[in-house]
Amino acid sequence: MVTDILKKITAAGLVGRGGASYPTAQKWAAVKAALKGRAQGYIVVNGAEGEPGVKKDGYILEHYPEEAVNGIYLAEQFLGAAKIKKIYFFLNREYYKESAERIRKVLAGKKYRALADKWEFIIKPETLTYISGEETALLNLIEKKKVQPRLKPPYPTEHGLYGSPTLINNTETFYNVSLAARGRYKNERFYTLAGAIKHHGVFRLPADLTISEVLRRTDNYPPYKFFIQAGGEASGEILNMSELEQPVKGAGSIMVYNDAKTDKRKLLEYWVNFYHEQSCGQCTACREGTYRLGELMRVSEFNHQTPDFDRQTFRALMANLADSSFCALGHSLPLVVNSYFKNILKN
Numbered sequence: 312m313v314t315d316i317l318k319k320i321t322a323a324g325l326v327g328r329g330g331a332s333y334p335t336a337q338k339w340a341a342v343k344a345a346l347k348g349r350a351q352g353y354i355v356v357n358g359a360e361g362e363p364g365v366k367k368d369g370y371i372l373e374h375y376p377e378e379a380v381n382g383i384y385l386a387e388q389f390l391g392a393a394k395i396k397k398i399y400f401f402l403n404r405e406y407y408k409e410s411a412e413r414i415r416k417v418l419a420g421k422k423y424r425a426l427a428d429k430w431e432f433i434i435k436p437e438t439l440t441y442i443s444g445e446e447t448a449l450l451n452l453i454e455k456k457k458v459q460p461r462l463k464p465p466y467p468t469e470h471g472l473y474g475s476p477t478l479i480n481n482t483e484t485f486y487n488v489s490l491a492a493r494g495r496y497k498n499e500r501f502y503t504l505a506g507a508i509k510h511h512g513v514f515r516l517p518a519d520l521t522i523s524e525v526l527r528r529t530d531n532y533p534p535y536k537f538f539i540q541a542g543g544e545a546s547g548e549i550l551n552m553s554e555l556e557q558p559v560k561g562a563g564s565i566m567v568y569n570d571a572k573t574d575k576r577k578l579l580e581y582w583v584n585f586y587h588e589q590s591c592g593q594c595t596a597c598r599e600g601t602y603r604l605g606e607l608m609r610v611s612e613f614n615h616q617t618p619d620f621d622r623q624t625f626r627a628l629m630a631n632l633a634d635s636s637f638c639a640l641g642h643s644l645p646l647v648v649n650s651y652f653k654n655i656l657k658n
Contacts, residue, residue, distance in 0.1 A: 316389050316492055323491040328367075328483035328500065328563065335484055341468035343390055345476035351396040353472040354386055355453070358410070358482040359401045359435040361444030363585075364544030364564045367501035368482040369403060370513040372410040375486060380417045382485030384426055385492055386478055396475075398426065399453055401433045401443075441545065441589035442640055446479045448591070459591040460638035502559060504531055505544075506567035522565060523555040536570040538655050545585055546643035549650040575656065579648065580608055586644045597641035600632045604644075 317336055325335040346352050356379075358368040371379055387395045402410055411432050418427035433453060435443060442448050447461035450472050471477025483501060490496040500518040505511050508531040516528060522541055526532040540547040542561025550557075559565060568578070587601035607625055633645040 316385050316488070319491045320488060323487070323496045324498070325484065325487050325491060325496075328481045328487070332560070335480065335488065338468060338480070339386065339389060339478065341466075342476045342478045345469045346390060346394050349476055350394070352390060352394050352476040352478070354383060354390070354395055354398045355446075355449060355472065355477060355479040356383060356398070356400045356482060356485060357444060357446070357449060357479060359403050359440075359444055360562075361435065361441045362543035362545060362562050362564070364503060364505055364540075364566050365562045366503045367513050367563060369406045369410065370501060371482055371486050372406070372413060376410075376413040377417050378489040379482055379486045380414060380423055380426070381492075382488035384423055385488055386480075386485065387426060387429075390478065392425070395429065397431060398429045399431050399433050399472075401435065401449055401452075404435050404437065407432070407434050441585075442591045442638075445638055445640070448638075449479070450477065457591075459593040460640075462637075500563055502529075503562075503564040504529060504567070505564070506539075507533060507537060507569040507572070508567045519558055521556045522550070522559055525559065525565060526555070526567070531567070533567060533569070538568050538570055538573075540564075540566040540568070540647070545582065545589075546639075546647065548646060549654055551654045554654060570655075576608075579651065580605075582644065582647050582651075583608060586640065590640065594635070594637035594641065596631055596635035597637065600628050600636075600641070601644065604628055 317339060320339065321336040326332040327335060327338070342352060358372065360366065360368050383398060387398065400414070417423060418430060436452070436458070442460070443452050443458050445460050446467055447463065448458050450467060451461065452458045453472060467477045467479055469476055471479070487496060498518050499515050502514045502516060502525055504514060504525070510529055510531055514529050516525060520528070522539065523532070536552065538549060538551045539555070540549050541559050541564070542548060543564050544566045547561055547564065547566070583601065583604045587605050590597045590601055592598045604625065629645045629648055632641050636642050
């Protein structure tokens, strides 16, 4: 099973489920190649769900802990058990206790006992929770350095944790690897649905469904005018009702807003404040830009349906964020806000 795991991952077309959707086989092959001339490497599992609104990793660890652990075991075997020094599992503080207990029970089994000796849980910190989900910031967290992104290249596959080749994947990715290895992968993914809908929660459905189809299959298509945020409640693109015939991107969440009942100004303030509070402060564009965006909104007069402020300066700051931010956090806010202006506020 281990010898042909890369073929099975490739055939299944697996991609990362942490948000970037990077081809899983390509990443695994890169780490394997880098380890040929190195003494040791690491595996890091990102199960912290720093993206607001995403609940799938906790759901997987509650219902399918053995599949997740088996995927990690297959990675260790593929990369070379003797070369993998340690496995770090980054867990959400909210469900750490229950999830860690389930995982430990799986690790107590004969098949995974050797894996348990290398295993260490890392709990998501109470501060800087969003940036700690970025893969290189997570490496800094484990190394007890300042939690901020690293310059790439070099990439973690070649120069990751403690300078060694490091495989970093999301919990759902390892779960899918396990299914692919056992011939049970059906091109499905987990969707987290929330907001102004009837049935909140995590749903496993085909990965190629459109947003509209996901809402209808889960009996969550609203009978009123609405708009959605797809991928994550902080970084996801904002789409209106005419734009839902496309698959869900990112971490697979769909947040639904009742158009008539949503305070348009308050929602915009939420995004701007979130990114300002979660900025690690490493780059000026993000640190100062998000502060200035919030300042522009605070000093302006407005009504609750049409934000009214210095739009020209606001857009200039947004463009600077998109062009100059060091990492994806700074690049994400312009995507959210610009799509909100264009698709919902129509300006």
